[in-house]
Amino acid sequence: MRRLQTYVGRSLRPLFCPIVAGLGFFPEGIVVAAQAAPAPDHPNVLIIYADDIGRGDLSCWGQRHFQTPNIDRLASEGMRLPNFYGCTVCAPARASLLTGTSNAHSPLPNEGGLECELAAGLISREEFEKGVAHRQSERPGRYFLGQMARSAGYHTAYFGKLGIGYTETAERIAGYGFDAHCGLYDSVICWGFYPEYYWENGQKVPLPGNPKFDRATPHCPLVGGEQMIYSEDIWLEKCRDYLTEQAQKKNPFFAIYATQLPHGPASIAPQDFVYSDRTEWTQQERVYASMMHKLDSLVGALTAHLDDLGLSDNTVVIFMGDNGHETLPYLDVSGRNDVVNGLWSGHQRGEDRFDGTLGQRGVKRSNHQGGLNVPFIIRWPGKITPGSESERRTPVYDILPTFAAIMGVEIPVAIDGLSILPTLTGEGRQREHAFLFWHNSTGASKEALIVGDWKLIKEMDCQASSREARRRVYRAALYNLAEDPYESKDLASAMPERVNEMLEMIKQAQQPLP
Numbered sequence: 001m002r003r004l005q006t007y008v009g010r011s012l013r014p015l016f017c018p019i020v021a022g023l024g025f026f027p028e029g030i031v032v033a034a035q036a037a038p039a040p041d042h043p044n045v046l047i048i049y050a051d052d053i054g055r056g057d058l059s060c061w062g063q064r065h066f067q068t069p070n071i072d073r074l075a076s077e078g079m080r081l082p083n084f085y086g087c088t089v090c091a092p093a094r095a096s097l098l099t100g101t102s103n104a105h106s107p108l109p110n111e112g113g114l115e116c117e118l119a120a121g122l123i124s125r126e127e128f129e130k131g132v133a134h135r136q137s138e139r140p141g142r143y144f145l146g147q148m149a150r151s152a153g154y155h156t157a158y159f160g161k162l163g164i165g166y167t168e169t170a171e172r173i174a175g176y177g178f179d180a181h182c183g184l185y186d187s188v189i190c191w192g193f194y195p196e197y198y199w200e201n202g203q204k205v206p207l208p209g210n211p212k213f214d215r216a217t218p219h220c221p222l223v224g225g226e227q228m229i230y231s232e233d234i235w236l237e238k239c240r241d242y243l244t245e246q247a248q249k250k251n252p253f254f255a256i257y258a259t260q261l262p263h264g265p266a267s268i269a270p271q272d273f274v275y276s277d278r279t280e281w282t283q284q285e286r287v288y289a290s291m292m293h294k295l296d297s298l299v300g301a302l303t304a305h306l307d308d309l310g311l312s313d314n315t316v317v318i319f320m321g322d323n324g325h326e327t328l329p330y331l332d333v334s335g336r337n338d339v340v341n342g343l344w345s346g347h348q349r350g351e352d353r354f355d356g357t358l359g360q361r362g363v364k365r366s367n368h369q370g371g372l373n374v375p376f377i378i379r380w381p382g383k384i385t386p387g388s389e390s391e392r393r394t395p396v397y398d399i400l401p402t403f404a405a406i407m408g409v410e411i412p413v414a415i416d417g418l419s420i421l422p423t424l425t426g427e428g429r430q431r432e433h434a435f436l437f438w439h440n441s442t443g444a445s446k447e448a449l450i451v452g453d454w455k456l457i458k459e460m461d462c463q464a465s466s467r468e469a470r471r472r473v474y475r476a477a478l479y480n481l482a483e484d485p486y487e488s489k490d491l492a493s494a495m496p497e498r499v500n501e502m503l504e505m506i507k508q509a510q511q512p513l514p
């Protein structure tokens with residue numbers, strides 16, 4: 001840690017200079033509400049947002065090969081939502097989280113990798129700017145989670161993998177309503193854990209011991225060198241210092257720690273390679289399991305720090321994922337699961353050692369359950385019953401309105417989400433969605449819609465599709481999730497009326513918000 005402080009400690013003073021508020025950094029159309037003092041009973045918020053994780057990756061949901069004791073403890077002290085849904089991949093999930101809207105209405109992502117290519121001299125500044133702006137005017141966000149928390153009087157901060165993606169800038173992050181931010185702006189750079197530099201409130205901070213960007217993707221060693229700095233160590237130190245500072249100032253805070261873990265390619269620091277002795281595993285599996293250990297350790301470090309600061313009783317802590325489990329970091333892609341070329345027939349129980357999907361069909365990139373269903377654990381002492389669980393099917397776009405309800409903020413625009421505060425506290429009537437909706441841009445499947453236990457997916461017909469002919473054919477498949485949680489029995493041909501009803505709902509879900 002001494003080495004880390006050499007490069008990182010310098011930028012801790014002053015921690016998070018307020019460069020963003022009121023200095024014209026907000027994109028056109030973003031209105032920043034005046035900061036008000038929050039009500040005394042308003043809790044602090046810390047969201048730990050994991051990248052590519054299924055419930056099966058956690059021992060509290062059945063992982064047998066490694067343990068996640070700190071995340072398990074959070075679950076025992078709070079509530080689990082086993083039917084929580086992110087989105088198929090990173091950027092759409094983050095856009096939904098930050099705006100409270102479904103994929104039909106949330107901001108469209110731009111291109112990833114632009115910053116890495118710029119730093120490597122592969123594109124010009126002009127090409128970079130053009131790429132960042134790509135598609136942004138088509139569907140700009142109207143209201144953001146950080147913006148909402150700030151309007152309620154919170155100091156807002158964001159660490160790690162920043163923003164919606166795929167390439168961000170300091171101005172864009174500030175526009176989402178974050179007073180302070182520290183991490184990486186480019187989702188492709190986030191593939192690696194040894195960046196050449198990171199950003200702190202728009203200031204570039206070099207990491208001289210890490211490899212230089214000299215190509216379109218970052219260097220991703222399985223195990224880093226002794227002189228290299230693992231990015232998560234920086235985010236963790238920054239987040240802890242931030243919490244200390246807010247405690248000293250008695251500032252209410254709303255913080256998101258968007259960890260890069262356990263996103264692939266698998267990569268770990270030598271001191272954290274805790275499963276290096278598992279001879280029965282491949283090297284990738286040893287590294288992946290060590291990444292999960294690292295993730296659990298940082299959750300433990302943050303919750304312990306809240307304890308030390310005396311903040312745990314008045315802080316909502318959430319641990320959640322963005323999209324489903326991903327096998328690519330440690331499993332070769334088989335011919336039948338060729339997601340790269342767009343032919344996807346599913347992922348089934350027993351295909352990978354760690355079974356992060358709990359046997360559910362699909363992984364990241366798919367609208368099947370394995371791609372969408374992610375962990376969600378929330379702890380709020382005195383408000384949420386320890387060790388409780390809710391079966392409610394809850395989409396990520398319910399988070400923003402839930403915090404609006406907790407903070408007493410009126411949302412000024414139409415959104416798709418509904419507050420789940422009644423579910424969390426057992427007080428009041430829980431409103432329910434007419435349907436849940438996802439659009440999928442990866443090609444592994446297309447739209448998906450859930451009504452009650454019924455799920456309709458426009459999934460790829462692998463018999464009719466042809467990679468050679470570059471032809472993808474989709475069909476509407478219908479599953480009953482209560483009776484068939486593995487989505488193995490397509491009932492579409494037996495229930496054409498229900499299929500047609502749900503296809504109509506998909507059209508409805510895609511109508512613009514008022």
Ligand SMILES: [Ca+2]
Pocket residue numbers: 051052089090263322323
């Ligand atoms: Ca992700």
